[in-house]
Every structure is written in C-alpha cells, then in structure tokens.
Amino acid sequence: MxxxxxxxxxxxxxxxxxxxxxxxxxxxxxxxxxxxxxxxxxxxxxxxxxxxxxxxxxxxxxxxxxxxxxxxxxxxxxxxxxxxxxxxxxxxxxxxxxxxxxxxxxxxxxxxxxxxxxxxxxxxxxxxxxxxxxxxxxxxxxxxxxxxxxxxxxxxxxxxxxxxxxxxxxxxxxxxxxxxxxxxxxxxxxxxxxxxxxxxxxxxxxxxxxxxxxxxxxxxxxxxxxxxxxxxxxxxxxxxxxxxxxxxxxxxxxxxxxxxxxxxxxxxxxxxxxxxxxxxxxxxxxxxxxxxIKPYPSGVLTHPSMDAMRFLMEENALTPDDIEEVTLFAGWNVLAPIRYEIAKNELEGKFSFAFLLSAIILAGRAGKTEFTDAFVGSDACQTMQRRVSARFDQNIEDMGWDRIRSRVVVKTRDGRTIERWADENYRGSPHNPLSDAEVEGKFRDCALGILDEAATAKLIEAVWKVETLSDATVLYDLLSWKPSGAAVS
The missing domain is CATH 1.10.4100.10 (2-methylcitrate dehydratase PrpD)
Structure with missing residues (x-):
C-alpha cells in the first residue's frame, strides 16, 4: 500500500x-x-x-x-x-x-x-x-x-x-x-x-x-x-x-x-x-x-593523468620497453585519495597511480580486461609499477581545486625527457563528454563474456527508449545471463 x-x-x-x-x-x-x-x-x-x-x-x-x-x-x-x-x-x-x-x-x-x-x-x-x-x-x-x-x-x-x-x-x-x-x-x-x-x-x-x-x-x-x-x-x-x-x-x-x-x-x-x-x-x-561518465574504472581524479599518459605514448610512438621512469606531478586534491604506492590486486589498483599509468603503458588502455587481479599481479605490471611515482607539486596546488590538474614526465631509456599536461577538460566530463557511441562501447566492454551481441543490442535499445517501456523491470531480463523470458514492450 x-x-x-x-x-x-x-x-x-x-x-x-x-x-x-x-x-x-x-x-x-x-x-x-x-x-x-x-x-x-x-x-x-x-x-x-x-x-x-x-x-x-x-x-x-x-x-x-x-x-x-x-x-x-x-x-x-x-x-x-x-x-x-x-x-x-x-x-x-x-x-x-x-x-x-x-x-x-x-x-x-x-x-x-x-x-x-x-x-x-x-x-x-x-x-x-x-x-x-x-x-x-x-x-x-x-x-x-x-x-x-x-x-x-x-x-x-x-x-x-x-x-x-x-x-x-x-x-x-x-x-x-x-x-x-x-x-x-x-x-x-x-x-x-x-x-x-x-x-x-x-x-x-x-x-x-x-x-x-x-x-x-x-x-x-x-x-x-x-x-x-x-x-x-x-x-x-x-x-x-x-x-x-x-x-x-x-x-x-x-x-x-x-x-x-x-x-x-x-x-x-x-x-x-x-x-x-x-x-x-x-x-x-x-x-x-x-x-x-567515466572512461576508466577508477576515481575520476585519476582520469586526466591516465589520458595524458595515453596521449604521450601515442604522440611519441613509445612502447613499454622505451620507458625508464614516469613521474606524475599533482596537487593534494588528486593525490590524497590515492592510497597505494604499488598495487597488489585490482581493488588496490584503483587507488594506485603506479598501476593506473602502468596499465596505459602496457596495454594502451585500462578497462575490464586490465582491472583484474591477474593483470595487476603480472610480472610485467609489477615491474612497470616500480618505474612510476607520484609527487606533490606546490605550483599545481596553488592553481586551485576547481579543475583536475596534473602533468606527466617520462624519461626514456634513450635519454629523452617528455612532458605532457593533463587536459583540464578531461574525457567524460560535461566539458568533453563521451559520445553516445562511446557510452554504448563502454556497455559492450562491460558486457564482454556475459551477454552476447544480440542481447547487448536489445538492452541498449531498451534504455534509449526507457520512458516508453510499459514495464521498466524488463531491464532485469535483458541484463541477465539467466533470462526469465520477459519481452520488451
């Protein structure tokens, strides 16, 4: 009642x-x-x-x-x-x-x-x-x-x-x-x-x-x-x-x-x-x-730095073997929530810049596949994490906390030093939002190994017209790897 x-x-x-x-x-x-x-x-x-x-x-x-x-x-x-x-x-x-x-x-x-x-x-x-x-x-x-x-x-x-x-x-x-x-x-x-x-x-x-x-x-x-x-x-x-x-x-x-x-x-x-x-x-x-809407499965304060690492790698055609050392500089609003110097598992990895940047370096991305205990604990990831550190920067701190600011400095094995500032209008923010296609792509990444493509497509279609559904809980059936047989109406 x-x-x-x-x-x-x-x-x-x-x-x-x-x-x-x-x-x-x-x-x-x-x-x-x-x-x-x-x-x-x-x-x-x-x-x-x-x-x-x-x-x-x-x-x-x-x-x-x-x-x-x-x-x-x-x-x-x-x-x-x-x-x-x-x-x-x-x-x-x-x-x-x-x-x-x-x-x-x-x-x-x-x-x-x-x-x-x-x-x-x-x-x-x-x-x-x-x-x-x-x-x-x-x-x-x-x-x-x-x-x-x-x-x-x-x-x-x-x-x-x-x-x-x-x-x-x-x-x-x-x-x-x-x-x-x-x-x-x-x-x-x-x-x-x-x-x-x-x-x-x-x-x-x-x-x-x-x-x-x-x-x-x-x-x-x-x-x-x-x-x-x-x-x-x-x-x-x-x-x-x-x-x-x-x-x-x-x-x-x-x-x-x-x-x-x-x-x-x-x-x-x-x-x-x-x-x-x-x-x-x-x-x-x-x-x-x-x-x-997050492009990466970690705290939003880490995303601009991860994108900066990704763009730096792509723009300079770097491979993991090129990396000698990576240093992230940021203020306390970015660094304070990050608790783990070296991540030992996936849950710690969400709060470890060493892991988050290492995932980008090693895989060129950081999604469902990378956020696993197996990936975090792999020899390659553990080794790379020890080449990555994060440091407080007073100059960045003095810029204020109204945006997420950081810069990434990479030293390569051939002696180069390459620097890139994170974009304050980071991907996923209202200032630089993911497109609808990118949000759908994120759903497909999340559904990988759980739903087939046909079921994924049905769910996406249902949500785009959610207000027209006669029964909103049909979403449960479309999300399930054990469907009970309800149909979208």
Missing part, C-alpha cells in the same frame, strides 16, 4: 533542507524534467546498468550471494545478472548497488559550490538506480501492475537530484575528513527514489530521509577493499529500508537534515543548506553543472 498523497498536517509550516528535499521529491513530474535532463538520464542509466553488469561477476558479489542466500526471506525483487533469482527488496538493492560500484566505474557528480574539490562529491547514479530497480520489482509483485518506464525515470531523477543537492549543501569537510559521500549522501538519493515509487507523501518522505540520516555511513578507510563498493550497496539498501519502514508506519524525524542535531551539523560540521533549499530542480544537477 502506498502513502497518502497529502502533505499531512504535521508537516505544515516546516522549513529547511528536509522540507525542500521532500517537497521536491513528491512534487516532481515527468513534464518538469527538461529534454536535456532526460537525455542525460538515459545515458546515466545505460552507464549504470553497464557497470552493474560488469560488477555482477566481481568476487565481492560471490560473497554477497552467499550472505544473502544464508539470510533468505521474501521473494520481492530480482538482482542484476540473474533474473531468475528473487530476494528481499532491501537485499536486491544491496546487491545492485554493490555491483554498480564494484569496479569504481560509475559516474561522478560535478561540484559547483565554493571550496568543493572538482569532481569529488558523489557517484550519483547507482544509489537511486539500484533502489529504483529493486522497488519497481517489488511493486509489480505486490500489485500485479508494472512500473512504467516513465515513472521509473521520474523516481530516478528525483533521487539523483536529492543526493546531488544534499552533497552540495553539506560542508566539504564531510568528504575531506573521511566520509565517503557515495555511501553517506547516496543513502538519501536511494531513500528519495524509493519514497517516490512507493507514493509516500511529503511528511512520510521527510521521515524516510530522517530515518536514512541515522543509517547513512561509509568511511574512506575502506578504499581499496570490498568495503568501498559495499558503501554504495548499503546506501541503496538503507534508503530502501527507510522508505519501506515509513510505509509500514515507522516514524522518524521530519527534520533529519536540519538544526543542531541534523545530519549536516553532525556529519559535516554544518553546511550551506540555504543556498540549496530553493534550488531543487532549478536546474536539475544532472543537467547543470552535470555529471562525468
């Missing part, structure tokens, strides 16, 4: 970030979303499904599979990769979100506020997308009526916007002092999406966000382990759980973001909600300042 559409008298007169986020979520309609935001939304959904499919075969999903099997429970919703499997709705969200962040290949929100490091807010697609898939399947089971593609898109956009605006509102110290925003703020994105699909009213949606505020977690100590993707899985799981609890009558604060004991004050040393309260949907963050 969904919630009453009325606001509820208890909510009347309340102001602040909680009220703004809840009112926006409940009030958002398809016609409110611009054509450009819808276009980018389809790209983000296709990209999110791509990285989720690739992540569904990562080792951490095998562990989650055993954990979820042991728990058991209601057959509410399917999971990405296996349309024949049904699990409790919150655990489906956990699976989907963890798979989507397993390779650290999901998109990145751009910051626009002062003092916020460029590209360092949150991964905005996976928490609401994981929640939307799980809750849509639950609704179909409970009511016998599928969630349309149009309603799916609206709920996704609502959660995407709530997460991004809250990330802008909270003090930047939230991330800089160690919280992982995709795990913390992502919880609110998932809660808003779930609340929208469940039809909660404004008061109920505020309470769902208030409950989510007591569940939002994730610290950066987990980077380089299975715990980092678990943050996004738990964000989706906890957001769904918060909305489901409210639907059943559980109560929570309607001002979970606000005041002395609200989330912004407790987890972020405050923030600037007044700058955000009147800006939900004005414009949608997905449109401006936009979102980066």
């Amino acid at each position: 969904t919630g009453d559409k009325s606001d509820g008298s208890a909510f009347e007169g309340l102001k602040g970030l909680s009220a703004a986020a809840s009112s926006f979520t409940v009030g958002l309609k398809y016609d409110d979303i611009s054509a450009e935001a819808l276009r980018i939304g389809r790209r983000c959904i296709l990209d999110g499904l791509a990285v989720s499919l690739a992540g569904s075969e990562q080792p951490l999903i095998d562990v989650l599979d055993r954990h979820i099997t042991r728990i058991g429970g209601a057959a509410d919703a399917r999971v990405i990769g296996d349309a024949g499997r049904r699990v409790p709705v919150h655990l489906a969200a956990l699976w989907n979100g963890s798979a989507g962040h397993a390779m650290d290949w999901d998109d990145t929100q751009l910051a626009e506020g002062p003092g916020r490091p460029y590209g360092l807010l949150m991964h905005p697609t996976m928490p609401p997308l994981a929640a939307a898939l799980a809750v849509s399947d639950l609704i179909a089971v409970e009511t016998g009526r599928p969630v349309s593609g149009k309603d799916f898109m609206v709920a996704f956009q609502a959660g995407f916007e709530v997460g991004c605006k809250v990330a802008e509102a909270i003090d930047p110290d939230h991330y800089m002092l160690g919280f992982h925003t995709s795990g913390t703020i992502g919880t609110f994105a998932a809660a808003a999406t779930a609340a929208k699909l469940l039809g909660l009213n404004v008061s109920q949606t505020a309470q769902a966000l208030g409950i989510a505020a007591s569940m939002a977690s994730g610290i950066r100590a987990g980077f380089g382990t299975m715990t980092k993707p678990l943050h996004v899985g738990r964000a989706a799981e906890n957001g769904v759980t918060a909305a489901m609890l409210v639907r059943e009558g559980f109560t929570g604060s309607e001002e979970g973001f606000d005041g002395r004991w609200g989330y912004l004050a407790v987890a972020g040393r405050g923030g600037d909600p007044e700058r955000i309260n009147d800006r939900f949907g004005r414009p949608l963050t997905i449109e401006s300042p936009g979102v980066s």
Whole structure:
C-alpha cells in the first residue's frame, strides 16, 4: 500500500533542507524534467546498468550471494545478472548497488559550490538506480501492475537530484575528513527514489530521509577493499529500508537534515543548506553543472593523468620497453585519495597511480580486461609499477581545486625527457563528454563474456527508449545471463 498523497498536517509550516528535499521529491513530474535532463538520464542509466553488469561477476558479489542466500526471506525483487533469482527488496538493492560500484566505474557528480574539490562529491547514479530497480520489482509483485518506464525515470531523477543537492549543501569537510559521500549522501538519493515509487507523501518522505540520516555511513578507510563498493550497496539498501519502514508506519524525524542535531551539523560540521533549499530542480544537477561518465574504472581524479599518459605514448610512438621512469606531478586534491604506492590486486589498483599509468603503458588502455587481479599481479605490471611515482607539486596546488590538474614526465631509456599536461577538460566530463557511441562501447566492454551481441543490442535499445517501456523491470531480463523470458514492450 502506498502513502497518502497529502502533505499531512504535521508537516505544515516546516522549513529547511528536509522540507525542500521532500517537497521536491513528491512534487516532481515527468513534464518538469527538461529534454536535456532526460537525455542525460538515459545515458546515466545505460552507464549504470553497464557497470552493474560488469560488477555482477566481481568476487565481492560471490560473497554477497552467499550472505544473502544464508539470510533468505521474501521473494520481492530480482538482482542484476540473474533474473531468475528473487530476494528481499532491501537485499536486491544491496546487491545492485554493490555491483554498480564494484569496479569504481560509475559516474561522478560535478561540484559547483565554493571550496568543493572538482569532481569529488558523489557517484550519483547507482544509489537511486539500484533502489529504483529493486522497488519497481517489488511493486509489480505486490500489485500485479508494472512500473512504467516513465515513472521509473521520474523516481530516478528525483533521487539523483536529492543526493546531488544534499552533497552540495553539506560542508566539504564531510568528504575531506573521511566520509565517503557515495555511501553517506547516496543513502538519501536511494531513500528519495524509493519514497517516490512507493507514493509516500511529503511528511512520510521527510521521515524516510530522517530515518536514512541515522543509517547513512561509509568511511574512506575502506578504499581499496570490498568495503568501498559495499558503501554504495548499503546506501541503496538503507534508503530502501527507510522508505519501506515509513510505509509500514515507522516514524522518524521530519527534520533529519536540519538544526543542531541534523545530519549536516553532525556529519559535516554544518553546511550551506540555504543556498540549496530553493534550488531543487532549478536546474536539475544532472543537467547543470552535470555529471562525468567515466572512461576508466577508477576515481575520476585519476582520469586526466591516465589520458595524458595515453596521449604521450601515442604522440611519441613509445612502447613499454622505451620507458625508464614516469613521474606524475599533482596537487593534494588528486593525490590524497590515492592510497597505494604499488598495487597488489585490482581493488588496490584503483587507488594506485603506479598501476593506473602502468596499465596505459602496457596495454594502451585500462578497462575490464586490465582491472583484474591477474593483470595487476603480472610480472610485467609489477615491474612497470616500480618505474612510476607520484609527487606533490606546490605550483599545481596553488592553481586551485576547481579543475583536475596534473602533468606527466617520462624519461626514456634513450635519454629523452617528455612532458605532457593533463587536459583540464578531461574525457567524460560535461566539458568533453563521451559520445553516445562511446557510452554504448563502454556497455559492450562491460558486457564482454556475459551477454552476447544480440542481447547487448536489445538492452541498449531498451534504455534509449526507457520512458516508453510499459514495464521498466524488463531491464532485469535483458541484463541477465539467466533470462526469465520477459519481452520488451
């Protein structure tokens, strides 16, 4: 049973970030979303499904599979990769979100506020997308009526916007002092999406966000382990759980973001909600300042440097045997999240410039094939990593954190020194976006060895027309290597 559409008298007169986020979520309609935001939304959904499919075969999903099997429970919703499997709705969200962040290949929100490091807010697609898939399947089971593609898109956009605006509102110290925003703020994105699909009213949606505020977690100590993707899985799981609890009558604060004991004050040393309260949907963050769709499965702050290495190799016709030494120079916004001097496995490799640049040197690319324990641990990769180092550069630091800046210096075995600056308008950013064809190509890379070309083509076609689908959860079948036989309509 969904919630009453009325606001509820208890909510009347309340102001602040909680009220703004809840009112926006409940009030958002398809016609409110611009054509450009819808276009980018389809790209983000296709990209999110791509990285989720690739992540569904990562080792951490095998562990989650055993954990979820042991728990058991209601057959509410399917999971990405296996349309024949049904699990409790919150655990489906956990699976989907963890798979989507397993390779650290999901998109990145751009910051626009002062003092916020460029590209360092949150991964905005996976928490609401994981929640939307799980809750849509639950609704179909409970009511016998599928969630349309149009309603799916609206709920996704609502959660995407709530997460991004809250990330802008909270003090930047939230991330800089160690919280992982995709795990913390992502919880609110998932809660808003779930609340929208469940039809909660404004008061109920505020309470769902208030409950989510007591569940939002994730610290950066987990980077380089299975715990980092678990943050996004738990964000989706906890957001769904918060909305489901409210639907059943559980109560929570309607001002979970606000005041002395609200989330912004407790987890972020405050923030600037007044700058955000009147800006939900004005414009949608997905449109401006936009979102980066990643060309590489690692943190977006590493991508300009990886491209610089790639272009340097190509422009100078260098081979791995030509490389004597590589030094990357950057400021702390780029270097601080990079934890591993030498990566021993794929998870550490995402946070090691030695590996990231070595992959480009050795393979000329860094995709699904290179981000494996076998490639990282190979003799060639381990040897090359020891020729690569990263150094802090005060001059680059003084340029500010409004862009991702770095330069790569290569010394060759024949005595040359070659330097290249990273392009501030890096590939995948809103300033230099991947083309639709490149996003499709990324999906094909992610689907390699999982889906055949015919199934891949069907999925891509379905996402480009997602709002016309009579049942959005057909996406589960198209993503599955164990299809249950549903057809696109």
